[in-house]
Amino acid sequence: MADVSYYTKEGLENLKEELQQLKTTGRAKIANAIAEARDKGDLSENAEYDAAKEAQGLHETKIAKLEETLSNARLLDESKLDMSKVLALSIVKIKNVKNGATMSYQLVSESEADLKAGKISVASPIAKGLLGKSVGDKTEIQVPAGKMEFEILEISR
Template sequence: MSTVSYYTAEGLKKLKEELEYLKNVERPKASEAIAEARDKGDLSENAEYDAAKEAQGLLEMKISKMEDLVANARLIDESQLDVSKVLVLSTVKIKNQANGMELKYTLVAESEADLKSGKISVTSPIGKGLLGKSVGEIAEINVPNGVLKFEILEISRD
């Protein structure tokens, strides 16, 4: 049984686009590679044919997993989210109590996390530690090298 995954509209669109690319571009390429290798003669001694079949099998497995993800994807209705607490899709401005550094993150589903663009997963240690907190609260987060303390300065929906 598959688990339900939650996505923003943008994240679900990207997932569907990638699935369509795999089906409409990569799948025909894999079939073409098999046909080319088959045309080269004896299949029992044709490593190129074996490699092409292996690549096709891996591609089909990836397509199958992505179809399963799309089938079990749920869109997050941002209008129904509470802005007084940190939740999925909250943009949170936090202050590190140890060094005074201010950071801004948007909490997203694990599949949409991208630290470079300021998106962290709700399943990450910092994401888990921030969930449910309100402005003014101190989140104590256990990380591999100790405990980090972050003050919640601001919560918004972008």
């Protein structure tokens, strides 16, 4: 059974747009490349044709994976989420207890994660250590660089 992933409305729309683009524009480009390579003659010794067919296979695999992701995607209704605990889609302001640095992250699905935008995957070590915690809680999280202790300052949506 595939894992269910939770998405924001924006993230789900982005996935649908990407799938639509792959099915239309992407397939058309590959079909043109195959047709051009086929027109160049003997297919048994045509590396361009082989490359275009391989690209087509990879493209169809990507479409299939995206369709599977969408079939297991669930839209979270943010208005019904508990604001007292850290959950998926929570925006969490945390403080590194050791050096006093504060950071703010939104916990999102793996495909929506973008560290530059302050969005981390719920599957990441930091997010896993924060899930279920409340404001004022301190948590020790094992990260690749070692153990870090964080205090939860604020939870919002």
